[in-house]
Amino acid sequence: MDILNALVVFLNFVFIPAAAYGAQLALGALGVTLIYGILRFSNFAHGDTMAFGTAVVILVTWGLQSLGITLGPLPTALLALPFGIAATAVLVLATDRAVYRFYRVKKAAPIILVMASVGVMFVMNGLTRLLIGVSEYRFDDGARFIINVRDFRDWTGLPEGLALRSTQALTLVVAVIVVAALFWFLNRTKSGKAMRAYSDNEDLALLSGIDPERVVRLTWIIAASLATIAGTLYGLDKSFKAFNYFQILLPIFAAAIVGGLGSPLGAIAGGFLVAFSEVAVTYPWVKVVGYIAPGYEPGGLMQLLGTEYKFAVSFVILIVVLLFRPTGLFRGKSV
């Protein structure tokens, strides 16, 4: 019984939140890693691309809700997602045309593109705030819980409760679908193979007749879709606030670099690794330990780091990986 309680506490406070957060980071990191692999620069504007896409999704969601269209138990935002993706894709394609193409044609050094992306980040930052404002918005509707605490307690008779929010489950399901679709696209379709070829060796790809502009366009569209989906899931699960999307840029980069920049599989593994580390390091284990080892009563909360230092965890992971394994766990491109 005590083992069960320990398990429930662990699931409720560590596993489920970390898994949902990990999936959101993984989707964000996939976008970063794709751009790095194919366009060969770290896109600092990715967080704000996510914010822009989510802002459009929220506006369309409000429109749909005012028309009386909802998805029943699912959030209406899922219906609005295609509109958000389309708007974001147009925005990043326009940005590529106006900013990045200029440097690509000149074959500028990657650091110049990175700096350009910092500029783009600030522009998108402002654009999102103009579009929707700086306040916090909650836009999830439909059923809030799949399992709620009270029902779970009644059902199992355990003193500890377990909650599974519908947005957490949705995040995981959507992430699995998106990742599967992405891998199928990259490995099985002609366009996907062209993208991988371009990523592996640009000159060889050009010689074999691959249209580079088409590959670039496709990459941006996929990155925009991933960003919008990741941003919307994050916003549904937590809440939308433009500034928070700027802040999750750091864990997203940590995830992409840990996994190995340019490696899609690495981005996913990195996302979950960063999320689980953040949650596990700042979680006080006293309750779980109390159930597993009933006789043992530790004095403190058994918390390694205060929750204020959550973001520091990403920094530490980033530094350790860069020091000891610069190419990441999955041997991506060197940073």
Added chain:
Amino acid sequence: MRKLLLATAAGALMAGAAGAEEIKLGVSLGFTGPLESMAPAMQQGAELAMKEVSDSGLLLDGTTVASVTGDSTCIDAAAATATVERLIAAEGVKGIMGGMCSGETIASLENVAKANGMVMISPSATSPALTTIEDDGLFFRTAPSDARQGDVMADIVLGRDIKTVAVTYTNNDYGKGLADSFAKAFEEKGGTVTVNSAHDDGKADYSAEVAALAAAGGDALVVVGYVDQGGSGVVRAALDTGAFDTFVFPDGMVGAALETNFGSEIDGSFGQNPAADGPGRDTFLKMAEEAGFDGSGAFSGEAYDAAALMLLAMAKSGSTDPATYKGSVMDVANAPGEEILPGELAKALEIINGGGDVDYVGATAVELIEPGESSGTFREVEFKDGKMEVVGYR
């Protein structure tokens, strides 16, 4: 040029002579700084009381009252000290209505007011440190100390048979001061605080903070935060994970937003905020509206009361000398005597001139306790069926 100088000097002299029958009161508030939006309504509140007294013509044989404002900035102790110095030395004020924030108030009281023997009545400094400060009987405040709210909150929580609580506070002076004073009072009265930890405002997700609070455990969670900020985020995460289902809300959290955010999910939770009952507040709001400002602004009523108390104390002691009238402030503020509401200052002056006693109630139900601060009336609220209900006053 010389003529001009002479004329200016003469003009200044004449102006000085004309003002001899006038009492100047300093109004030292943070007109710039983090609370600048609150300062104008406070100034207007204080000036409303001064005007009422001047118009009555009953204070010390028809003396009139004028305000001299100074910017205390709220956060810059050096600037506030210089402002108060100027009000006393250059303007010759007979009393100071201010300061606004606790830190600058402490600085200007210790460095200037005490050295000059000047009375200060603050409408809004709530730090517990001002209760124990060595003030030579010169400092009063019409706002309750946060120590008082901590004490009231501890009584309310224990009164509901809740013996162990977890506390989370917003990471600033208000949050920390109130959380600490509550924790101290609660433990002195026999309760247990399992954890007292901070949360930062403006984050997307508070599940990590709530996980830590849940691990420490407790029968209820005391959320010393802001309802439009992290406070609501913490409550949301705690409800979602089932970590707590009873919450205790102090003044920063008690607001209509709680109803819209959580509805019936927080049934059984409770809290308190400073709010005077009685007719004084309504009268003051009406008077403010007629004078063309919003009397419901935070601490506007307290500012009216601060200025009124100072002037009534002068009338009572028959002197504008701070060293003399400081002894009468507590006297006019408390029973025995005729109860005085806002707008009745003329009546109060008449009673005092006739040798009677007054008990100033004012806009905020003033009741000063030693060492010269508002005892503070708190409204206890409770959530039932998704609605906030007032269940009593303490």
